[in-house]
Amino acid sequence: MRLLGMQPKGFRCCAKNVGIKDTSLDFTVITSDVPAAAAAMFTRNSFCGPAITVGREHVRDGRLQAFVINSKNANVATGEQGLANVREVVRLVAEELSITPEDILPSSTGVIGRQLPMERLRQGIAGIQQQLRYGHLEQAAQAIMTTDTYPKMHCCRVGNATLVGIAKGVGMIEPDMATMLAYFMTDASLTPEQLHTILKDAVDDSFNMVSVDTDTSTSDTVAIMANGLAGEVNLADFQQALRDMCVRLARELARDGEGATKLIEVTVKNALDGQQAKRVAKSIVNSPLVKAAIFGADPNWGRIAMAIGKCYEQDTIVPEKTDIAFGYIPVYHRGLAMDEGHLSALKNYLRRDEISINVSLGLGDQQARVWGCDLSYDYVKINGTYTS
Amino acid sequence: MRLLGMQPKGFRCCAKNVGIKDTSLDFTVITSDVPAAAAAMFTRNSFCGPAITVGREHVRDGRLQAFVINSKNANVATGEQGLANVREVVRLVAEELSITPEDILPSSTGVIGRQLPMERLRQGIAGIQQQLRYGHLEQAAQAIMTTDTYPKMHCCRVGNATLVGIAKGVGMIEPDMATMLAYFMTDASLTPEQLHTILKDAVDDSFNMVSVDTDTSTSDTVAIMANGLAGEVNLADFQQALRDMCVRLARELARDGEGATKLIEVTVKNALDGQQAKRVAKSIVNSPLVKAAIFGADPNWGRIAMAIGKCYEQDTIVPEKTDIAFGYIPVYHRGLAMDEGHLSALKNYLRRDEISINVSLGLGDQQARVWGCDLSYDYVKINGTYTS
Incomplete structure (x- = not known):
C-alpha cells in the first residue's frame, strides 16, 4: 500500500491517536503546501453533523488547503456546543499550519450523540505541524476507519500528475449525493468547476450506487483537492481515472460492509x-x-x-x-x-x-x-x- | 385457543396435510353454509402470484363462500401453468362443496418459483366435504403458518354476532394496502361496501403499519366473509372491533417476526x-x-x-x-x-x-x-x- 514514487506533489499528512475512544489512530490532517482547487459532496441526512455545516461553508469558494478528520466520534446531535467544538478544532489546526481556517474541510465519524473530548483534541493538535510528512497517506486511510477491517486506498498516474484516493465506510451506508468518507488528493491543475463536475459524475456512478444497509449516515463526505503542482492534465483522462478509482473504492466499501462475507x-x-x-x-x-x-x-x-x-x-x-x-x-x-x-x-x-x-x-x-x-x-x- | 361458544354461525373448516413439502398442516378450507358478503385487499407486488389474480376476480362482486389456502408453496413466478393450477384447485374444491368456483378466494404462501404438486392436491381435496367441521378455526390458523412460531387467532363478540380473525406472516413483511395472510369470518350482516370500507380503514392502521424486513410479499391477502346468520350489528361497534383485532394481529405478526426477540x-x-x-x-x-x-x-x-x-x-x-x-x-x-x-x-x-x-x-x-x-x-x- 505504500505510495513510494506514486505520490502527488506537495501533500503532507499526519495520522495519530489523540485518545478519542481508545488507543487506535483517530485523528488525521492532510494538507497541501499551496492552496488547492477543491470540490466536495456531503450527506443529505437532515441530522447531519456540524462538521458538514462547516465543510459546506468552507468549500463554497472552490479552495481548500487541508482535510482534518477524526474517527470514533461523529459529533452529531450535539447542538451549539458541537458546532463550537468543530470550529475550535479547525481554528487550532489552521494556527498550527499557518493557513486560513476557511481553507480547512473538517469531518467526524463514529458514534452519534456525544460531545468531542476537546481537551484531548487540543493536546493532540498542539505541535502537529512538526509531525506532518510527505506521502504517508496510507496512515490517513487507517486513521479514518471505524469498523472497517482494512484501509482503502488507491493511486494512479494521469499524465504527469498523480491521483490518490482514500475512503472508509462499512455500516450506515446508503449514500445519496455523497458518501461515507472519501478524500482525493492530486497535483493536477484543475479548476474548482471542473473538479465539481467530474466529482459529481464519478460519485453518482460509484458511491451513490453502494448500499450496505439502507442507512444514510449523518457524516458522509467526499472531497478532492487539486493543488496544481504537476501542471495541466488531459481532462477526459483525469475524469476517467477519478471515476475508475471511485468505482474501485465503492466496491471495496461494499465488500468490507459490516460482517460481509460476499x-x-x-x-x-x-x-x-x-x-x-x-x-x-x-x-x-x-x-x-x-x-x-x-x-x-x-x-x-x-x-x-x-x-x-x-x-x-x-x-x-x-x-x-x-x-x-x-x-x-x-x-x-x-x-x-x-x-x-x-x-x-x-x-x-x-x-x-x-x-x-x-x-x-x-x-x-x-x-x-x-x-x-x-x-x-x-x-x-x-x-x-x-x-x- | 379453542373457540368454544365464541364462534360465528355457519362457518365450517378443514385443515390437513396434503404433502406439499413435509408432513405439517399445509392446506385449509374455510367455508360458509350460505354465500357471504365479502371484501379483500391484496399485495401490490408486481410479481404477485396467480392466486392473487384469481382472488381479485372472485371478490369483485362482493360475494364469497370459501377461503382455500395452501402453505409451503407460494405458486409465484410459475407462469401459465401456475395460473391453470390454481384454477383447478378452486374448481375441485367448488365441486366438493357444491358451490360456484367464483365464490372461492384462493391463497398460496411459501417458496417462490416452484409449481404446486398437483397430484397431491387432487388427492387431498377429494372427500374434503366430509372433513369439514364447525369451529376448528384454530387448525386453519395453524395450517397457514410458514416460519411462524405459533398460530395467530382472535375472536370477539359484536352485539349478537361473533368476529374471528386468523393471520400468518413472519418474514418478507412490509405489506402495503394489504398484508401477509389474514382472514376474518363473521356471522354479522353487512354489505360488501360496508365491509370494504371498514376493512381498508382497519388494514391501513394495522397491517400496513407493520414491517419485519421491508420486503413486500408476492402473496399478501386480507379477506373477510360476513354471512349474516347472526343478523344486523351496530356498524360503528363492528368497525371498532375489526380495527382492534387487526391491530392485535398486526402486533403479533411483528412480535413473531423471523428471529425476533423484541x-x-x-x-x-x-x-x-x-x-x-x-x-x-x-x-x-x-x-x-x-x-x-x-x-x-x-x-x-x-x-x-x-x-x-x-x-x-x-x-x-x-x-x-x-x-x-x-x-x-x-x-x-x-x-x-x-x-x-x-x-x-x-x-x-x-x-x-x-x-x-x-x-x-x-x-x-x-x-x-x-x-x-x-x-x-x-x-x-x-x-x-x-x-x-
Missing part, C-alpha cells in the same frame, strides 16, 4: 430509464431476504423476483418481460422459472465470494449497476454491541 | 401530515442498525436520529424541533443529547421485550404508529437456509 453486484438492464434501473437494483441489493439467502448460499432466487416486484410504486414491472440470472446462470425467463437442472449450478455459483445478479426488465434500453453485501451473523453482532 | 413500537407525533409521520416511523422501524442495536440492548440512540434524518427526500426535518424518547426516557431534546445520567436507565429499559420509541417532530399535529421487531442472528439463520 460482495453483491446487481446490474439491471433494459429499463425505461436510469432511475428505474437504479430503483430496482437497489431494491434487490437492499432486500434483507436476498442478502441473508446469499450469505447462506441458499438458491432461493424467487426472492429476486419479490424484490423486483415490490418496486410497484413508481415502476411498471412486467413479469412476462423480465429475465433474472446469477452470473450466466438463468433462473427466470419471461414468466417461467428455470429448469430444476440449473439448481445445482446455482448452488455452486453461490459459494463464490462475488455474486453477480443480472436482471433485464425488457422495457427500454437504460441500465444501472449497484453494489452491496450479504447479511451475516456478524452484522448483527457488530451492530448489537456498537456502543456497549 | 417487539418494537414506534410512534411519531407532531408531524405535518400522516404520511410524513408514517415515513419517519417506518424509517426508524426498518433501519437494520436500529434493529440490531435493540437486539443487543445497546443504548445507541443516535441511530434513531440518523433514521429520522435520512427522510430528507420528502420531509423537512428540523433537529432543533425534534424530540426522541424510549418509553418515557428522553434521549434527545431539540438539538441536544440527553444527560449521560439517562444512559443507565436506557440500558435497563432495553432489556424489556417490548420497546417503545417515541418521536416528536415539532412540525404539526399528525401522528402514526408502526410495529416491527429486532434483527437477530436467527433472522439471518432462518433466511440463509430457507430452501436448502
